[in-house]
Amino acid sequence: MPLQYLTLPVTPFQQNCSLVWCDVTHDAVVVDPGGELPRLLTAVRERGLNLQAIWLTHAHIDHAGGAGQLAREQGLPIIGPHPGDQFWIDGMAQQSAMFGFPPSEGFKPDRWLADGDTVQVGQQTLTVRHCPGHTPGHVVFHSATARRAFVGDVLFAGGIGRTDFPGGNHAQLIAAIRERLWPMGDDTVFIPGHGPESTLGHERRHNPYVADGA
Template identity: 50%
Template sequence: MRFCITPVTAYQQNCSLLICEHTNKAAIVDPGGDIDTILKAIDRENATPESILITHGHLDHIGATAELAALLSIPVIGPHQDDQFWIDAIPEQCRTFRFPACDSFTPSRWLSQGDIVKVGEEVLDVFHCPGHTPGHVVFVHRNTKLAIVGDVLFKGSIGRTDLPKGDFNTLIHSIKNNLWPLGEQFTFIPGHGPMSTFGEEMRNNPFVSI
């Protein structure tokens, strides 16, 4: 599986394309906005989108979801249903954060701990990692040791927990009990900023270092 990262919106949120190298089918992860930019990335990668994967319900990660799903006629998968209140609040989020108006949506499939998602012939494991939001999920591709962690973990930091239904202790538990056991060799794509490895964060991240 290969991937490309396209920062979108004024928040420079990392929208990722996960592409099966056998079929060229792709999943669009967290399309927060800037649909034209996302479509150009898909065209550049010569990929065929088959789904949209959502890590959590914050606007900068889901703003373009409804429009893109309709445009491409593909299903929306995730996050965990505990983030439904965030998805329902998209119009309010747009007004609050001065985003262009976006539509709410209902995912084709909610996700839970232990689920799997397919991208072409590739398989992603799903981990429910609440704390930043209650319904946040992480997608893990074991064959390439890659995790798409949304706003759970960043290089040198962690997701904020001061928004509705965020919880610091829950977030730390999610990282240490769901992510660290995967191993130091795992590389991760965060929701914002540069990639890192779990090993580097275990050693150097002041919030969750061992």
């Protein structure tokens, strides 16, 4: 598979940070660097990768808490999320204090994302889907060729993202899963923001919140 990835659970919330790279060029991106940056950089070095960018699915502290520092120290652009999460980025310091995280550096994304945009790592192109509901600006990164989707906190194995945070919307989340994730295909493996991987087909059949019969 020309698109490779490594899942690294970080922070006390065990958030699935993903190191994603092109097996041809060895160019890499890091998706949702919530923290534990030395561990992430060690994984990059051990694999001989060229880190090119930071991609964010959304701006909650456990996903984006390390983005500002990593961008500054490594000279990386921050790509995403959708502008709907600006208020979460503006409140990063308050999020740090609220959840007992180390102080988080503020940042400004170099590129906001919208539904239907594409992002590139080496020779691999992924499509961006805007999937609001957990946060207003949540996006998902989908590789049709690799049959993989990095979905942040939209969908989990057996669960869905919380919608009780500011800007959350349960109906929007359900609609995003059904209208934007399911068409990616039952055989697509998704990497959630927490917990184990699953396939969209398995969740479509068995997930109590969004299964076809739910």
